[in-house]
Amino acid sequence: RYSSGHDGCPLTDMAVSVLAKSAWHPVGQRLGTLNFWVNRIYSTGTVSLVSPSHLAEPEVNFDMLSDERDAQRLKSAFRFVARLINHKALVNIALDPFPSTWTGRAKRIGKYNRLNYGLTSLLAGLMDSSSSLRRSLIRFAITDGRSISDLLTNDELLDRFVRQNVFGNFHPTSTCRMGSAQDPTSVTDPSGRVHGLSGLRIADASVMPFCPRANTNIPTIMVAEKMSDAILHEREQQ
Template identity: 80%
Template sequence: DMAISALAKSAWHPIGKRLGTLAFWVNRVYSTGRVSLKNSSHATEPEVNFNMLSDKRDAERLKEAFRFVAQLLQHKALVALALDPFPSTWTGRAKRISKYNRLNFGLTSIVATLMDSTSWLRRSLIRSVITDGHSVSDLLESDGLLDHFIRQNAFGNFHPTSTCRMGPALEPTSVTDPSGRVHRVSGLRVADASVMPFCPRANTNIPTIMVAEKISHAILNER
């Protein structure tokens, strides 16, 4: 239901090469979002609301994962290796500096050199330049602050599914039949991850190919 990943570097630039990341996420989510049409024009993008963490169980598990990672970093095998751990956020500053160009390489090279100079300067730069001001201990000491931090900074894991779920025509929430045909719409099928009845735990690539293969075979067999 949960996953954790260890990254040896956090970005392409010199700062990122000096920072490791322990990332965690919820695979079995209970929160559900919604995709709706703004109007009847095919040129208008739909309105997408992930409604992330609307189910309290998802937020609680992310908070539990944060506490677990913080405890893990206190293990004697990691204390000497993982220096100055901090809660990372995908801020506007981080997004801007992640763009691949010479200016960002130059700026991050300067900061990275300063980070290598002394431990107190490294900690100071992490607090003032890299983080949003919260420390790991701040978040561990306040459940309310941790909950706010999680809700403000959690983001999706790039595999949205289940917006056109497969199911019986009489089921109000179903969109397609087992062959991908959209209920009550002639000549229209869905053949991707949208038809999955609920969001799977992970690794949607191969299952999506299988869905498409199954529906393509159904189309061929109907000819």
């Protein structure tokens, strides 16, 4: 975890993780990843019902990077990680770095089956055979042809790259945030009771006013403890 230093943003609003391998298949086992993300986001999305049927999945729109603070910090994180891999301590270890994306091709090849294992075994063998061939395969078979240097020297290109390839970090929250009954964006009171309904409470990560900085596991347990305590206290008062 680290702090971006951007105006109006709190400490430890960013994070970087290191992965020794990027996927289950032979190519992924040869590729490490420096993954970075915005810990304290300001962009907000929507969850909408598409049908009265309880069987219909809702429409979820995360609207990522709709707040410019998130976009600027993600671009800054890209530059920060680029400086890291060019540091003298890593430059001879992190060979042939490239900007990775979770493209449709990566998703297809990431499916666990024998065909993908065979294809990636062949590609991995070619990557191991020659450093120049490895660089060519990375540039034209794995990426979309753009290098880290291309993105660092063109802010418009970097902005487009970040916006096209951003994805979530698996901890969405706050779809039923707690707050005052007069607040049109709030769903529950501080005890988890849904505004305007009796006998219904919410006691999970959806009541958080905003997504906390980092993992939601322990904060969600704390929410559940608080709601449980409120229920018990109200029963004692009856």
